[in-house]
Amino acid sequence: MHGTERKAMTETWLKKHRQIYVGATRHPFILAIRDGSVDLSSFKRWLGQDYIFVRAFIPFVASVLLKAWKESDDSTDIDVILGGMAALNDEIEWFKKEASKWGVDLPSVVPQQPNLDYCRFLESLISPDVDYTQAITAFWAIEAVYQDSFAHCLEDGSKTPGELKETCQRWGNEVFGQYCHALQSIANRRLEKATDDVVAKAEVSLLRILEHEVEFWNMSRGPV
Numbered sequence: 001m002h003g004t005e006r007k008a009m010t011e012t013w014l015k016k017h018r019q020i021y022v023g024a025t026r027h028p029f030i031l032a033i034r035d036g037s038v039d040l041s042s043f044k045r046w047l048g049q050d051y052i053f054v055r056a057f058i059p060f061v062a063s064v065l066l067k068a069w070k071e072s073d074d075s076t077d078i079d080v081i082l083g084g085m086a087a088l089n090d091e092i093e094w095f096k097k098e099a100s101k102w103g104v105d106l107p108s109v110v111p112q113q114p115n116l117d118y119c120r121f122l123e124s125l126i127s128p129d130v131d132y133t134q135a136i137t138a139f140w141a142i143e144a145v146y147q148d149s150f151a152h153c154l155e156d157g158s159k160t161p162g163e164l165k166e167t168c169q170r171w172g173n174e175v176f177g178q179y180c181h182a183l184q185s186i187a188n189r190r191l192e193k194a195t196d197d198v199v200a201k202a203e204v205s206l207l208r209i210l211e212h213e214v215e216f217w218n219m220s221r222g223p224v
């Protein structure tokens with residue numbers, strides 16, 4: 001990375017990896033929500049799988065909080081991450097309510113392989129060997145994919161069915177957008193000062209996340 005401008009590293013990466021980023025944020029499942037053609041059984045499958053994912057996401061976010069507390073040069077990072085944890089608390093309650101609305105019995109949902117793979121990946125990032133810069137970059141990427149995807153379903157001209165609007169609002173709303181932006185700013189600040197090795201690891205985990213997100217959306221299609 002010598003001589004390379006490291007300001008706004010994450011924006012540079014999204015341009016460089018645009019194809020996979022678009023694959024993760026404009027997936028056929030999202031496009032089907034947006035044009036109103038989504039199959040409700042796909043939505044229910046996604047809902048059950050995402051509840052399992054979010055439960056695994058909580059300890060990952062807790063690990064990012066712990067890393068921030070130990071390693072961060074800016075104490076306000078903690079406030080941003082804590083806000084994310086608070087949102088997850090709401091999210092868990094929302095999943096339970098939404099699942100009962102759609103007749104999805106959460107305790108009996110079986111995690112599918114792509115979900116297990118993604119959760120395993122999250123677990124690998126909890127390791128103390130993964131430093132804060134890599135972890136916060138991953139955290140931003142995971143949240144940003146959902147923000148960008150669901151915000152697309154709320155844009156002018158979208159035909160998102162009324163009963164799915166609340167789901168899209170959850171991640172597509174302006175406040176969640178600002179929160180993702182705050183995470184992105186932290187990631188950029190850290191990446192600017194990181195060693196080449198850490199920067200390379202953060203880029204690889206961004207790519208892995210985008211791949212996992214595509215596979216995650218693919219599960220909505222159901223077993224083939």
Ligand SMILES: Cc1ncc(CO)c(N)n1
Pocket residue numbers: 050053054142143145146213216
């Ligand atoms: C698979 C997946 N990625 C990202 C998010 C955002 O929190 C989520 N809920 N689920």
